[in-house]
Amino acid sequence: MYYDELSPAFERFVEALDTKKVAVIGHARPDGDCIGSQVALSRVLRGQGFDTICVNQDPVPGKLRFLCGEEPFVRPELWKPGGHVSVCVDCADADRPGPLLKKRFPEVHANVDHHVSNRLFARQNFIDSSSAATAEILSGMFFDNDYPIDKIAAQALYVGIATDTGQFRFPATSQRVFEICGRLLHLGADPAVASNHLYERETMGKMRLLDAYLSSLKLECDGRVCVGVLPKDIFEKTGAEAGETEGLVDYARSIHGVDIGVIIEDRGNEIKGSLRAKDGRYRVNDLAALFNGGGHTCAAGFTVHMTMEVFYPKFLAALREQFRVVDAANYEGKDDGGRSGV
Numbered sequence: 001m002y003y004d005e006l007s008p009a010f011e012r013f014v015e016a017l018d019t020k021k022v023a024v025i026g027h028a029r030p031d032g033d034c035i036g037s038q039v040a041l042s043r044v045l046r047g048q049g050f051d052t053i054c055v056n057q058d059p060v061p062g063k064l065r066f067l068c069g070e071e072p073f074v075r076p077e078l079w080k081p082g083g084h085v086s087v088c089v090d091c092a093d094a095d096r097p098g099p100l101l102k103k104r105f106p107e108v109h110a111n112v113d114h115h116v117s118n119r120l121f122a123r124q125n126f127i128d129s130s131s132a133a134t135a136e137i138l139s140g141m142f143f144d145n146d147y148p149i150d151k152i153a154a155q156a157l158y159v160g161i162a163t164d165t166g167q168f169r170f171p172a173t174s175q176r177v178f179e180i181c182g183r184l185l186h187l188g189a190d191p192a193v194a195s196n197h198l199y200e201r202e203t204m205g206k207m208r209l210l211d212a213y214l215s216s217l218k219l220e221c222d223g224r225v226c227v228g229v230l231p232k233d234i235f236e237k238t239g240a241e242a243g244e245t246e247g248l249v250d251y252a253r254s255i256h257g258v259d260i261g262v263i264i265e266d267r268g269n270e271i272k273g274s275l276r277a278k279d280g281r282y283r284v285n286d287l288a289a290l291f292n293g294g295g296h297t298c299a300a301g302f303t304v305h306m307t308m309e310v311f312y313p314k315f316l317a318a319l320r321e322q323f324r325v326v327d328a329a330n331y332e333g334k335d336d337g338g339r340s341g342v
């Protein structure tokens with residue numbers, strides 16, 4: 001058994017469903033774990049006799065379309081639920097699917113997620129914050145319950161896990177992750193095909209964006225934080241798309257001595273930020289929460305209505321306070337080494 005408590009509860013949930021129609025809902029600006037989880041859950045439930053559909057506020061990013069097979073993805077403005085049961089994946093709170101979907105599905109029946117900040121907003125919540133990906137939880141529950149996983153679902157689950165572990169590098173990359181991925185490969189998941197689609201198809205716009213981001217990098221907090229800022233007109237200048245900021249922040253974090261990498265998009269009256277820590281004990285989700293955001297202990301984000309002039313000093317003060325608290329806890333030997341959920 002991978003999930004002693006979640007798997008039997010999930011089977012009871014599936015067996016108790018009184019309708020056969022299920023909408024599998026992902027979050028806004030979907031990533032590999034979100035799309036992978038939706039594709040797999042939709043296919044596996046279909047295999048159990050359900051009529052399923054995937055619903056997202058935003059389109060499936062081009063890089064992830066190879067995962068979808070024939071899986072129907074719809075946008076809420078073009079589709080109305082007809083008595084569908086709603087299941088959210090990879091959503092930490094009820095707002096993550098976006099305003100329109102929140103209105104369409106005021107009551108969410110089930111919620112499968114691995115965010116430590118999950119608000120348990122559904123009727124039934126299948127949450128494990130020790131898991132590296134929602135796709136890991138789904139894989140484990142499918143295996144535990146002997147639900148058949150076809151080749152497309154296996155690839156989708158593999159990609160969800162591979163992307164959310166930073167290609168098997170982040171702290172939540174456990175023995176269970178490798179065991180589950182081994183079984184997914186046995187079922188037809190193909191790491192080479194996946195990485196070709198994900199990492200060998202960059203655009204020139206993305207490279208120019210990377211160039212601009214790297215040029216802006218600056219060390220703060222005695223070299224423990226590295227911040228890069230993208231100005232408002234960067235997308236017109238580089239020809240990059242908004243989604244291509246994904247992964248840039250990893251370069252800031254990768255510097256020797258840096259504990260937290262930061263990317264900030266300065267949108268004039270709005271600041272969008274992403275934080276990536278090398279260690280879970282920095283709890284960047286708590287930092288993001290100060291600015292209206294959330295996430296994992298190692299990876300978090302926020303969007304806040306402020307100008308850069310107002311935001312930046314507040315942000316630096318919050319970082320300094322976080323280091324003060326974390327360093328004091330370490331000194332007293334109270335830290336858990338970041339093992340409590342990434």
Ligand SMILES: [Mn+2]
Nearest residue numbers: 033090134164
């Ligand atoms: Mn995820």
